[in-house]
Amino acid sequence: xxxxxxxxxxxxxxxxxxxxxxxxxxxxxxxxxxxxxxxxxxxxxxxxxxxxxxxxxxxxxxxxxxxxxxxxxxxxxxxxxxxxxxxxxxxxxxxxxxxxxxxxxxxxxxxxxx
Amino acid sequence: xxxxxxxxxxxxxxxxxxxxxxxxxxxxxxxxxxxxxxxxxxxxxxxxxxxxxxxxxxxxxxxxxxxxxxxxxxxxxxxxxxxxxxxxxxxxxxxxxxxxxxxxxxxxxxx
Numbered sequence: 001x002x003x004x005x006x007x008x009x010x011x012x013x014x015x016x017x018x019x020x021x022x023x024x025x026x027x028x029x030x031x032x033x034x035x036x037x038x039x040x041x042x043x044x045x046x047x048x049x050x051x052x053x054x055x056x057x058x059x060x061x062x063x064x065x066x067x068x069x070x071x072x073x074x075x076x077x078x079x080x081x082x083x084x085x086x087x088x089x090x091x092x093x094x095x096x097x098x099x100x101x102x103x104x105x106x107x108x109x110x111x112x113x114x
Numbered sequence: 115x116x117x118x119x120x121x122x123x124x125x126x127x128x129x130x131x132x133x134x135x136x137x138x139x140x141x142x143x144x145x146x147x148x149x150x151x152x153x154x155x156x157x158x159x160x161x162x163x164x165x166x167x168x169x170x171x172x173x174x175x176x177x178x179x180x181x182x183x184x185x186x187x188x189x190x191x192x193x194x195x196x197x198x199x200x201x202x203x204x205x206x207x208x209x210x211x212x213x214x215x216x217x218x219x220x221x222x223x224x225x
Contacts, residue, residue: 043216104156
């Protein structure tokens with residue numbers, strides 16, 4: 001069975017600073033990996049996904065993530081944080097191309113300091 | 115507009131009183147799922163459906179039922195709710211090999 005570990009339940013960054021959210025996965029098969037963002041009182045929105053093509057994946061709002069098989073990681077980064085990036089972020093893994101069965105990490109809450 | 119609609123958005127109920135949370139999608143998606151979100155645990159899948167009349171258990175199905183009689187609807191049924199089912203619930207849908215779309219969530223409190 002696949003699973004996801006997000007390191008750090010809370011991350012605080014200054015506006016303009018690098019955002020780095022860590023995600024490690026375990027999977028018995030080549031995984032499909034996702035990052036979702038949840039703004040307060042809203043549902044989840046897909047930021048980006050890795051589906052075995054390019055290992056560096058670019059998403060919306062300036063986010064990107066790099067798949068590293070040797071480290072079983074899929075860390076999310078954004079070079080310069082904006083106040084609007086304050087949200088909860090979830091890493092998720094699925095076994096294949098169908099998104100319908102996802103296993104989520106516990107989530108990382110990002111706060112951005114002015 | 116493509117959307118997944120859940121109702122009710124907020125509900126307080128009492129232990130043992132049957133309730134149904136409805137979910138409807140207007141994108142003709144094959145796949146639909148229910149998740150619950152709890153602090154520190156992320157989202158956990160309750161049930162999923164790959165098409166009409168095809169449903170299967172997710173990771174935490176105990177205490178829940180679902181049905182998929184029509185492609186657009188996927189209601190979540192709590193026959194006898196208990197306080198440990200107090201949670202934030204999300205319905206989701208996706209086409210085959212496509213991106214998941216989530217509803218806005220339903221806050222359920224069982225007292």
